Amino acid sequence: MISSIAELISDRIGTMPAGERRAAQTLIANYPLTGLKTVAEFSAAAGVSSPTILRFVARLGFQNYPEFQSALQDELAAQLQSPASRTLNPSSAGSAVSPMLEATLDNMRETFRHLTDKQLADIAARLAERRGKTFLIGGRFTDPLARYMAAHLAIIQPDVYHLAGQESIWRDRLIDMGKRDVLVIFDIRRYQDSLVRFAEKAHQRGVQIILFTDQWLSPIARFARHVIAGRTAVPSAWDSSAALFVVAETLIAAVTRQLEAAGAKRIRDLESLR
Amino acid sequence: MISSIAELISDRIGTMPAGERRAAQTLIANYPLTGLKTVAEFSAAAGVSSPTILRFVARLGFQNYPEFQSALQDELAAQLQSPASRTLNPSSAGSAVSPMLEATLDNMRETFRHLTDKQLADIAARLAERRGKTFLIGGRFTDPLARYMAAHLAIIQPDVYHLAGQESIWRDRLIDMGKRDVLVIFDIRRYQDSLVRFAEKAHQRGVQIILFTDQWLSPIARFARHVIAGRTAVPSAWDSSAALFVVAETLIAAVTRQLEAAGAKRIRDLESLR
DNA sequence: GGGGCGCTGTATCTTATGTTACGTATTTTG
DNA sequence: CAAAATACGTAACATAAGATACAGCGCCCC
Known part of the structure; x- marks a missing residue:
């Protein structure tokens, strides 16, 4: 052969x-x-x-x-x-889990190889500057990633919203979105039409879009200010979102660092509310 | 330069x-x-x-x-x-993102080093055998992982439920749970009392618990049939769930493989419903 | 809201690239 | 050793590639 x-x-x-x-x-x-x-x-x-x-x-x-x-x-x-x-x-060799782990580790290395510090710093800076609101949304399998990121960001800064539920629900939220706002979208194959439509409308309203996608780039890349392309191929019937997950965690860490002063106070305030 | x-x-x-x-x-x-x-x-x-x-x-x-x-x-x-x-x-070298990535990669290797193929195979087998229902739930930051896993499992087999919302809501679902059912719980520091209470009650009803936790083990480990301990330490203000995420993906892949025949038919059926 | 600037795409043109035809050199074979 | 076949290069050709000119459009600033 x-x-x-x-x-x-x-x-x-x-x-x-x-x-x-x-x-x-x-x-x-x-x-x-x-x-x-x-x-x-x-x-x-x-x-x-x-x-x-x-x-x-x-x-x-x-x-x-x-x-x-x-x-x-x-x-x-x-x-x-x-x-x-x-x-x-x-x-x-011979192990059953190893191929999966190896592929995932490779995906991460490869994903970060295509991602410069400056890109990440720019995105983190944009997420940390609190001019407007921050919205997060994801597709069928990636919505949990949006939730995960939202759960952290919402703690260190105000005006962080995860868009959940039906398409009509988020579409109605468009009215609150403007130039000063940021929309974080997760979309990997097979790309969802509903997300593309939503991204387009948000883009038209001047919302800055940060896109997490796979290496083949969701059509949303067309409207995005920042694009993070993660590797998704693993020996499985499903694509892997692990690389994107790690990028998300990295960004969360970076934003937290930038907001350290303001964020620390906020966290104390939250604690006292319990 | x-x-x-x-x-x-x-x-x-x-x-x-x-x-x-x-x-x-x-x-x-x-x-x-x-x-x-x-x-x-x-x-x-x-x-x-x-x-x-x-x-x-x-x-x-x-x-x-x-x-x-x-x-x-x-x-x-x-x-x-x-x-x-x-x-x-x-x-x-000397870059800002690299410590985060390196730590995450280490966490994964370390997590899998303490995880034998047999353990994973057993858990996958338990998830694949369709005697009863499968419930998934997570904590404040890990609930997205439960959602992610549920989103996949629900496609390849019936009776997969993610428990969301308020504590009182899931507590009421306890009545549907029995010996034949499986409960997948994600719980890392700081461990949530509500989850511990819920796990205990489920355990009393004979539900088999699969626990995803950190290396210090949630108190839920006491009730769990299977425990997956992932490394979570990274140079960030937050703990990392990335290693657990990868274990989850590995399990999803394994379960999918086991259900290949039945799952493939189910996926075709789902496609035709669109 | 109007004027100007800058970005983008369509259509056209020019360049240079790949392709082919043919003649010469070289090797092989009877 | 001669004749045939094969291999190789030069030169002309066709095609497809990159470059440019220009017009339309959107955007921003005043």
């Missing part, structure tokens, strides 16, 4: 004429980058002519050069998105 | 107009692959027009699109040649 193009090449390199073999060796030497460049650059790197490169990819079974490049990109995408395959942790 | 294009983007994303920001978010979401494709494909993925993409790369300081792609390729080449950079992300 041949899975990667590199294997395919090393499988057939023996049957290739000299020029094409030089092309193959050049590609393998710094795989797969040379293959992503133009035919002219590839040919120059290999020291052969352009047609030789094209004959080379034709011999590999590709109809044309772009098709070959697409295949390389797909392969690269798979490689970049599952760093698990490259760590190849053998100690965990 | 800005070293990678990703950092450059997140540095300037704040000053960008909506369309270009959308391009930026799309690129970051699965970086750097989208940037290696053609302008047309990039624009389609981002849902904007080609010129917007070109203006986007121009704003980043590149003379033209090919120059931008070359920069991405160079970056990718450097990354691929030193695989260490992906396991031990050096850029994150």
Whole structure:
């Protein structure tokens, strides 16, 4: 079974004429980058002519050069998105829970790799500045995350509302939303039309939207001021929201830190109310 | 000091107009692959027009699109040649988010280290066997986890109920609970008296309790048939429920797998109801 | 509420990329 | 050793890619 193009090449390199073999060796030497460049650059790197490169990819079974490049990109995408395959942790072999945990840990690392401190700081700052109200809402499976975040934020600052229940209920809350307000939305596949509609209307009213979504980006990204794209793939029938959950906790921690002074007083006040 | 294009983007994303920001978010979401494709494909993925993409790369300081792609390729080449950079992300040293992430990852590893496959399998089996009803409930901050789990379990099997609202409401549900039923409780510090009382009464009725708690164990552990102790310490003012969240997802996956045959049919039926 | 500025998309154009045809060189085989 | 077949490169071609000009629109500020 041949899975990667590199294997395919090393499988057939023996049957290739000299020029094409030089092309193959050049590609393998710094795989797969040379293959992503133009035919002219590839040919120059290999020291052969352009047609030789094209004959080379034709011999590999590709109809044309772009098709070959697409295949390389797909392969690269798979490689970049599952760093698990490259760590190849053998100690965990045979265990049933491990794949799930490993995938989740990878998802988190990968999610944070695409997330800079500055982005998080910006979002936290926006959530901490108390100009307007903060609304949170989520989809079928992600609404608990919205609740979780709301439960914490509501303690350290006023005017934090979780939007629950039926669509018509939140739609009526739109009237209270304006430019100074923030709307935090959780939406992963399969994206919910109702949420998209709601986000659009909120956007039209000037509400700043912070979106938690998956790597394929909910259509709401179109209206969002900030987008957090978490990895969701795990060996399960369901997508995982764990990475988004951790981002949410990180943000909660950051906002709390920023509001330390004001927040501490508020928490004391709350305690005394019990 | 800005070293990678990703950092450059997140540095300037704040000053960008909506369309270009959308391009930026799309690129970051699965970086750097989208940037290696053609302008047309990039624009389609981002849902904007080609010129917007070109203006986007121009704003980043590149003379033209090919120059931008070359920069991405160079970056990718450097990354691929030193695989260490992906396991031990050096850029994150001294960063603000990293302690939070690191602590969370540690918590998860530690949580699962104290959790055997057999324990998880037993719990999953108990949740999958459909003799009685399944109830889920959580505390002030952990109730969203109960909701999350309930949202999934309710899809693959009947008689799954999340207990929400006021204490008096769930107390009244006790009358429906018996020996054949399962109660999943989430309770971490500070443990809630109301939950402890509820657990005790349920236990007296013969309900099997599955407890998600922290490493110091809620008093409910006394009544529980199964106890899952997750690590919660993170550098934040709040405790982290992330490890418990991942255990919950792992259990959801396991139960789903066990109910595969029955569950698949049920999911199809649900789909057809939409 | 009106005027100006800036952003975005459509349509057009230009460039350069991939592709093909053909002639020459090289190797292989009878 | 000769003839045929194969491989390779040069050069011309077609296509698709990136770039640009311009008009419409929304937004913000006065």
